[in-house]
Amino acid sequence: MKKNYLFGMALMASLAFFSCTNEVIYVHDGESSEQVSDEQIITLQVSNGGDGLTTRAGRPLYSSEAKQTIENVKVIVCNGSSVVYTKDFTKWNDSDSQEYTESGAHGRKTTIKLEGDDRLGKGQQYTVYAIGYHNSSDYKDKEGSNTLNALLSGIGVDDTFNENLTLKFTGSNNAEEIFAGSAELSISDKGAGSANVVLNRQVAGAFVYLKDIPYFDDAATLELVASSTNNQLVLGQFANTDFGSNGNNTVSLNVINGWNSEEGWTIGKAKETVIAKITLSEWFTSIENNSGLIDVANWKNKYADQSPKPTFQKGSVFAGTFLIPFAKVANNQTLKLVMKAGETSSYKVLASWNINLSVTGDNNYTNLYTWNGSTFGEPSTKEDLNKKSYSIVRNHLYGIGTRMEDDPGNGTDPDPDPTPDPTPDDEPEPLNNKQELTLRVNDNWEVIHGMELE
Template identity: 35%
Template sequence: MKRSLIFDFALLSMLALTACSQNDDAPVLNEDSQVFTLTVSNDDAVTRAGRPLYSQVSAQNIDSVKLVIYNTSDNSIAYATTIDTWMSNSNVIATSDGNGRQTTIVLKGDDKLAAGTYKAYAVGYSVNSDYAELYKNLSVLTKGKTFNAITVQTAGDAEEIFAGTTEGNAQFTVGADGALSQRIVLKRQVAGTYGYFTNIPAKGAKDEVATTLRLVASNKLKEVILDGFDLTNAVNGKTSFGNASAQYADGMHTGYEIYSITLTDWFTAGDSNGDGVLNEEDTWQKDAAITDPGVSFKRGSVFGGKFLVPFAAVDGTNTLQLQLLDGSNNILKYWNINLRAKQETVNTVSGADDNSVEETTSVYSILRNSLYTIGLRKAGNDGGEEPDDNPDTDDPTDLNKGQELIIEVNGAWDNIPDMSLD
């Protein structure tokens, strides 16, 4: 079943009001109130929005939600609220099925939406976000102010953040009786990539000792535009970091290091059996820096992963290249990372960087809400619905063959737990 993060606005029926009355802390409701129930179903996920990327499972836990409703006639904000400490807030209670939490929002008096046409805008984020000025940008979205979609900026790596508007980018109308029924879909606004590898060459052609695996990308952007939610297969990033310093193997192009894997963090004695590859037959451990409980890997493998600000393809440069380096950062071996088939449709959010390059299987854009994977790691306590107690079911990629790798793309990242406002 496809899953998404959904806010569903509806004026509650008398049945819903009866259910609310069973809660001792429920508000007193009458015909002068507009009532919304905000529900986040998280499938018992234990991670927050700023989680590390350890697998393809995309369950997560939204720490805070900013909700704005604005009048489309003049973009004036009619209502705004923030639900903080979502997982511990005393006004947020467990849902009846136990797989989420919910709260009730009551609009009375000056808060009630007058008759008119509106849109809604919501952002779900980590309370300890690394995005510069996120809180400042959200704080200006207050009642009476003019609405403008926000951007967030990172000084380094991207992290998960979610945003959305009325489903289909449509507006909704509040009639004279105040009744309304509408929903908002929040989707991940960044991309992700991970590599899961085994049978790693231990030496170069001249017996140089391999020390590092790194993933290089043709671009790396700073800013995420939280807008253009009606666009699918979209790039919504802008502003390159500049000063690309990671050399491609052809010596003609430079890019940006996305992640780096130190091989001795996994193979503490190197190629301990001297067979020329690093695998399950060598002395092996999980990287000690990965301290999250329940995150396990198949013996003899290594893993690296990061979130990415989406970017458009760069003309003439392979979008992703995996490199095996020695201790002096010389490239001993490399693998160009290709798609199985080119992306036929790529949309660009207004204001995002657009290189207007024809997509190919090797030169391709990195799209929001898409996960680009090399090898298969199914789950784990980093967000999986089940702990990864049997990593032997995983399928890391064999690096002891070939010069090109195929990257798998999950363009929907669709196993996200539901969030609904009923």
Template identity: 50%
Template sequence: MKKNYLLGMALMASLSFNSCDKEVVYVQDGNGVESVADGAQIITLQVENGGDGLATRAGRPLYSAEAKQTIENVKLWICDNAGNVKYVTTISNWDKDGSTPYTTGGHGRQKTIELKDADKLAAGTYKIYAVGYSATSDYTMTAVTDVKKTEEGPSKYTFNENMVLPCSTAGEEIFAGQMELTVEKGKGFKKPVVLNRQVAGAFAYVKDIPYMEGAKYLKLVASAQNQSLVLGNFNSFDLTGNGSGNDANVKYVVNGTNGKAGSDTCVISTIDLNKWFTAIKDDNKDNLIDAGENWKNPYSSDGEGHPTFQKGSAFGGEFVIPFAHVDGKQTLTLQLTNAAGTTVLRSWKVNLGSADEQLKQTITCWNSGSTNWSTSLSGESSSTYSLVRNHLYGIGTRMNDEANPEKPGVDPDPNPENPNDKPESLNNKQELVLKVNDNWEVIHGMELD
């Protein structure tokens, strides 16, 4: 598995004071310390490239587990121990002019911020927060965008942790993190913080799709769906493997709330087969939708840099607000439906592999009733499992937006098979295996039933 930094951002800073009470900040990037001019306070905000539905909307679409970021704004603020906001800044056009690439200790984009004059921090205890988000986000971002310095508020303004962001879709990629900071007069320090992806991801990458009269959609449906994201209980560690899951600092957190009411099916992603095939037909009578010349890449008209896929395949995926498993209910199911979406012509259960590390874990959940992180969830099983923060759950294997990165823009033939780009066959399958990837912290492989 190719190792890439996927999920998150790193913010690293240290401050020290000389005998004349002048603050000096040193920024640590993981491989050393960069000294700065005497009397300066500098924070380097680092957003590391992270892992990754096919949808056109505000945030970045999910095409694969490739390390990318397209966020447009990063907001940073610093609070004292009482919750008073002492410093606020917003960086616009982050992915273009607002930051620069870096390759030391990872790869992503970074911005250096210097605290001057009245913005300098006095001795005390602080928390630094940063959130990276899209300019036209699907989230209601007021909990973030309304943060202001205490003295600038209509009354004395204090910041409360655990921001709740309602969302108009199943989810959208967003990054956040926190660093605790103690500034002592005459003493220096250095301490890293990592801002990670705050959502889960789920995709279906399949081939050999059964032909059934009237078939139009492949839908990935879930047992539950949360409609708000909670920013808090951050995992401020620099995870070192793209979905490898071998980092001791991997967390299993459900940071979603405001569950969808009623018994309606919770659809995570929808594949319109008419976009992948010229016609839904079976001229060769093998009981599968004809591929070959009948197949098309629906993104080939997007110009240079469009995603490519193995010929004959279909893909659909989305970022998802994490949710807890529902006892006695299959968590994910892949359904082949008619045009109205009301008749299920064929379905496959999507299971975690029996040896998946998540099945051994106790999941930390946001308790909306008491508005804290007091809920611990156990009883994860292959069929009833939670979708947790910064983990990617995939049917099939797809590590890059380009099926073959060495041949950009070319949709490859099915053979020879590429271990990094391998759609799951639906032919005669009764069980789907789901894979989860989070640096994504972990990549989970899913099984079809």
């Protein structure tokens, strides 16, 4: 029998790690589309939920590992733009859901059964929206005045909901994880209905994992620099069941759902911004020369005092960040790595590396939607990708080096290995003898394409 799927929202999470990680959320009820009962059911399913980290406003990005630390899920059902039903989950990882293991995946799920006055009208079409977010989120409304929690909790029945919900990020970082999805829900003439929902990560991610760091006198930092950044995130164009494991074999959507609220800002405007910084003194007790490289004998794990802590190969350095997607700037290098002396405005550039995108067929962005300040418009069939100039799109992870787990050295053990041996799934990128780096692109935190240094 054919399944119907209802988009409910569940705290987005990360779907079980298959070859890499698939971080999407499924909502389904397993009922036939030819139901004989008149039940109206929404099942929320969050895969691979929780990572053991202390609850905070946004988890840190330490690897490609599929995780989430979202506590809240807001479900909104609309008839057109009019809200007809809402439900808030505020303890998703506790009493609001239960663990499940099925089809090789695991996570938490719950079921909503619409009864009594909550039942939806017979023979009607509805859209179910869902948003998963952190307790103390640094996202606010478009003006930056109301918190995300206040904004979403204030949406009730008979209100109007804009499917392109625009949020402003007000935190000290670049972005934090937030998940959303939607799906159409049909209620039969008998009053029955069910559907499946997929919640995708609405931001992108980037990290650099490096070893064999060249020695320069007075070297202080390695900085990941972007050609542009955005400070607003649009929760739109997220109703995509874009992978075969989601129940459909439809083509994935590539979405640039970011915008900049600065006056006079235009798409593709250059404004170089440091998006992640490695302070070398936090990884080495002293910066000394050993055959042209920083001496690894002085290496330390920056996170050694953290509990639980991520572990890294001896001699390596790491920085990662979540990003609001942004459009490429024509004729500008999208990402580059810069080594600097000094950490003030009087810094000196000692060396730099262009970070290039492999432009093989797998990395062409098809069905690309770009927010223009008021709408996503019609998708382009293919972005004309250039290895130096490329867009940063939603739910993609852009990385230098291979790092599939936060803790390859098992740092949560009573006696962890502080410097794990190299493994195929944990390999920093050598920085010496290279002029350019090539990115690895992890599409939906799942399939890794090629990106690297040369």
